[in-house]
Amino acid sequence: DVKVTQSSRYLVKRTGEKVFLECVQDMDHENMFWYRQDPGLGLRLIYFSYDVKMKEKGDIPEGYSVSREKKERFSLILESASTNQTSMYLCASRPTSGNTGELFFGEGSRLTVL
């Protein structure tokens, strides 16, 4: 089974703090994604990566950055957390080819910014 692991299930941070959200997948997938989920808005894409060292902006990249130094790891960084970044963050991965394109998601990291 594909396993996507997010390092922290729940975090509470203060405004202005730097926040790291880590994601690791164990299936050698090329593609990795960071989404945030908010009620009534569905899942919105923050950043994605097609390969090591590569990153692409999604629909809502402002206030976020990412790092992909190794194929299995994709990190989301909030340089200076703000209250409007309180959300559920979901990491996902998928291979480039071989299936219908389904994403495999981690369990999510619920971030609260005070």
Next chain:
Amino acid sequence: DQQVKQNSPSLSVQEGRISILNCDYTNSMFDYFLWYKKYPAEGPTFLISISSIKDKNEDGRFTVFLNKSAKHLSLHIVPSQPGDSAVYFCAHHGQNFVFGPGTRLSVLP
């Protein structure tokens, strides 16, 4: 740009009856539509998909219907079970993934 709409934020159904979740989209160019199911405090899990060349796909209790002329798809769950209570997301897979806002299904015992 593709937009994916799920106009019903919530749906309640009696156990054993049919649940029908709806999804509308704007852009006719796509490869697949996928349905994901999400329980609270868990990540979404893939449920079923349909390619652009089909109008129906079935997997056990779950069937997805695609009406390309109406730009509409629906997920049917028959019979509904209490364990089906979750948020269901419709997602378009074209160049990238675009998710709808989700529908919360409650199956009442």
